[in-house]
Amino acid sequence: MVRLYYRDSLWSLIAGPTIWAAHFLFCYISAAIFCAKSADPTADFQILRIVIGVATVVALIGIAIAGTQAVDDWRRALNAEWAADEDSLQIRRRFVGRAAFLLSGFSAVATVYVGMTVLFVSSCR
């Protein structure tokens, strides 16, 4: 499985939101350039729709990978010998995995929100 970030680091927390941000920038920049430079935005809007749709799907796949890796880290830590003390390494790993998973979930929702714009709005006006 492709690893999106170093295991056992804080990058896992921001993998999901970073993908959201990249998707957001892609959508905004594509739409801005399209609306500014397209000869016939009405006729060609379908192209923009498809482009953004594909980008959204790609982003969601990326977020899903980040999320499953997070869950993987979380479960891995959980399956290790259970330590009752709060200060164990496994509990710390579990926390990072869990927080990364929650952030991935949230990033997925936010990505869907942004992507679904083109379902409703189809003009450059």
Added chain:
Amino acid sequence: MTDKTKVSSQDQEELRRKQEERLLTAWSAPKSWRYWSAVNNSEVGQWYTLTALSFLIFAGVLALIMRAQLAVPDNDLVSPDLYNQLFTLHGSVMMFLFAVPILEAVAILLLPELVGARDLPFPRLSAFGFWCFLIGGVFVCGSIFFGAAPSGGWFMYPPLSSDPAQSGIGADIWLLGLSFIEIASIAAAVELIVGVLKFRAPGMRINLIPLYAWYTLVVGGMILFAFPPLIAGDILLEVERAFDWPFFDADRGGSPLLWQHLFWIFGHPEVYIIFLPGVALIAMIVPTFAQRPVVGYSWIVLAAVGTGFLSFGLWVHHMYTTGLPSVSLGFFSAASTAVAIPTAVQIFAFIATVMFGRLVRSVPMLFAAGALAIFVLGGLSGVMVALAPFDWQAHDTYFVVAHLHYVLIGGMLFPVIAGVYYYFPFVTGKALSEKMGRIGFWLMFIGFNVAFLPMHFTGLRGMPRRVYTYPEGLGWDWLNLISTLGAFTLAAGFAAIVIDIFRPKGKQPYCQRNPWNAGTLEWLEEIPDQPWGVRSIPIVQHRYPLWDDPDFIGKVDRGEFYLPDAEELRRETMVTSVLDAEPIQCLRVPGPSFLPMITAVFTGAAFIAATFHLYWPTLAAGILAFASLIFWLWTGTAEIPEKEEKDVGLGLSLPLYRSGPHSVGWWAMFITMLGDAAAFASLIFAYFFYWTIHSDFPGSPTGAWALFCYGIGIAAVLGAWALTFASRRWNAAGAVSASRLAIIAAIVLALASGAALLAAPYIDGLDPRLHAYPAIVWILVLWTVAHIGIGVVMLGYCLARSLAGRLTPRYDIDICNVALYWHFAAINGALAPMLVALFPLAV
């Protein structure tokens, strides 16, 4: 290590006394007039807080004058121009001189003790930031007494603000005065990020850090990426005003919309930069008064990080009525709606903490409850205006004024006051008055709602923002009068709080230690407060160490942890690893010095002289500031210790000196350069923005000679970078002469690069006054050359340090940090010329 059982208790007492004497000598604040050279977080934090509160009162008085003017229709209490200055200054002072600084101030005061450290990583940098803030703030606020305050609204939109005839010197005061203060904010961000990640007590793994630290980390990152676009915009606007380069002049290819983008890319994260630290205080207060650990720690981390990221995708919601394509507006509506999710999550987490605990009533909790009520209402009106179509009706009306005050006062002011009541014993050892707190609260809460709730309605009935008066019969008369009465009630409540803070407490007894029975490390603080912060640096094994171990305070007091002593009479604290807080280094942090103040005074003088277009004084002050800075760096940084390692207690020895990615200085450079990269990216954004709004941009392809010069420039800067990198390597390997020669060669190449890059647009005949295209090319080139120039100075500094024996193969912090700088400078130095050289050929 002595076996304790064999040492008599009398000897132990004697040892502890001696340790405390040495710690006192190392950490005490300087006396009499030298007091103002203090750099410790306790002193700097208190000055910062008091200064920020003063600006709050100043801006509040401005608002009362505004409300008095608006109380009745067709009023003439103040002139239209004065009214413009009032609202501009009210907004600017509140946002730049109160809201962000107070949260920096509180973080400076709290953060070290919160994570078990003795000071912040760069105390002199905090002090410098404070003096910049004070000087800049007085300069900006003072302008109104000369009738010269900025008057273009706190967002300073061109073309009103870019026309010197229409906007006067006030706009320059805003641009230069506030840029100066923004430097202080970025400095604070660097400190706070490094403080949270590297300064924690051993054992405080990342899942055990107080939530306040999580929020501070996120906010530090946000400041780093949000402030630079504003600085870039400020540079463009000031250059347009001073030198007539048409960045925002539509007649010559510019666009006022570019300012709006740059301002709001800063402006939206800014309000979350203000809100999150407020919530962070709530996150510390609620568990204490629910008498239980916080519920949903992971959820709250999600909320903080998620809000931090998402807040960068909202900015166009301030521009819904500018005529941008509706599909673009849709993206921002979507993100603006999404950001409510993490906000809601953390609110539910705090409610859950109270529900599953046992509530203790107190003034801090009262203000927290008021904050909840007000903020939730503000959040709901925010979701309304997040939807673009509704905003088309509400934009620039009092509906928005209502919304923003609900979220700022509910999300920041009430939490800050809660924090003041909660942490007052922490700072002064004495408690504030419960009675005055309650009176103040109810006056403020009622007054606020009476003032601002009607404004939703006033706005929807059509009253625009920033009007100095209004006619009768539009249906706004009663609403405005009620709002004014509410505003004065709010002010009365706030006055009660201020009185409570400043009333003399000489006769009042000290409170007991840890008066609220809280669980986190800052409450280790002794009462009355001792200058050393923590008596010894503890090993942490729990989120709430004071609750977990009843003798925790005792152990720390008896010096049973790390660094209980200051044998060499130096200020020392521990540097630990990011994820698990494993000890890495014993760091000696600087003590008192007047250099930060002096450097700030000269820097401020340079900015102020520039505001009045006095260019020779600007140059002189700039040179003095530069000299002061070099002196500060030379005498105060990268100090070679007298021994390799030091025994920090409990059988552990740690190095005193670390360079490269393990050193806090390297981190500071890295973080600062990320911010610099954000500003650079903003300028690149400006270039491409112009491309989207013009059908024929750039006008003509790059000439052959210009291409040649750009090519030389790029090659030379990359050569300088490679030589710097080699120099670092050779120095570390012991080949000191080779290393020095490499530095000299790098300097020569860098200077050549700068010359070539300046020649290129000149040869191409680009006149920056004619059109936005040559202007933006010149700005990109000048920015690049300036960064190369700074790189040259840094290389020269390293050469001098090496020759003076302060930079050696073993002790190489300077060249490591400079090499890091050059990585960024090389990227900048290659990308910018490539863009301006090749893009005209591609389109």
Added chain:
Amino acid sequence: MGRIGTAGPAASAALTLVGCDGPQSALDPAGYDAQRLADLFWVMLVGALLIWIGVMVLALYAARRRDAPEGAANLLILGGGVIFSVAILTALLFYGLLLMGQLRAYSGAG
């Protein structure tokens, strides 16, 4: 389009009573777009009031409650903070985007 026509007189009477009318009032719509936007506002206002009251009631309940079973904590955050807010916000975003799409759609008149 027919809304203004049929509800006209009754609506203006109600508006005058509540005090929403006025030459610049967004709540006294005089055109198609303004009417749709006013409707959006009223829907959002009712929703916001209900949510605000709900959160305040929950907070007051939380303040009085002692010794609640711990397991329900996560459920509260998940249910309220996540599920409820996502559901409401998604529906609202749908409404808002749909409306914007319709108001700004390309028409024959360009």
